[in-house]
Amino acid sequence: MSQELPSFFREILIGVGEDPEREGLLDTPKRAAKAMQYLCHGYQKSLEEVVNGALFASDNDEMVIVKDVELYSLCEHHLLPFIGKAHVAYIPTGKVLGLSKVARIVDMYARRLQIQENLTRQIAEAVQQVTNAAGVAVVIEAKHMCMMMRGVEKQNSVMSTSVMLGVFRESSNTRHEFLQLIGRSH
Incomplete structure (x- = not known):
């Protein structure tokens, strides 16, 4: 220290x-x-360290989803926590990522001073970079203490952000399937 x-x-x-x-x-x-x-220990980690070679050959080309990955971060504007969960999906193209590595990627970026919009994109781009997936989708839902404890003091507000890459952006059916599987589609 x-x-x-x-x-x-x-x-x-x-x-x-x-x-x-x-x-x-x-x-x-x-x-x-x-x-x-x-x-803020995410600054001391790199994507290569976090993944640590945990990519495995697979013929699977169906959607892989890791839901409800809890995250804790600090708002870069007020240094107050925001707390929530991430839902991460990807469509493999020959390789799958070790299950715990998705949570570790979320944690690495969350443990930095952040805004939720950037965090969502960083996670999606990291999963894309590591897996070379046909598509990646990330949705984050979080409560922000900077909005709950100060300012407007709204206790029940939840911020949702999403990033859709590849087939999740190009195909409304793929995107809809993902949102339905995480319980966010009507």
Whole structure:
């Protein structure tokens, strides 16, 4: 951990009117720095490390979907959490990705300062790059603390974003099948 990060958190405590020497706050700068490093550990990972060669030959050319992958990220505008789930699908062309790797890709990009729109695209493009799939679809649904805890304070709002690549963009039938399978189509 950088030596500067705890001192920055100490300055934040002072800035909000707290006494960093108060018993309950003595170790808070160090703990907050460790927490921030953990929440942003996606910067220390690469796509190659995360996938770690877990691509397997397969004749399957039918849709593969990983639903309800929980994600935790920090809004790059307010440094407040957004929490939700990602649904990721792809249509293989000779190779399938190890199941846990989809969740690890979601986590790698979520554990960076983000906006949900970019996160959705980064996940889709990473799965496309790794698998060379005929198409990739990603839908993310998340609740944003920057909207719930401050500002308009809307507790039940959920933001949905989607990115459709390849056949998911080109074929309304493929897109509809995906949305129906994740329970988002009427």
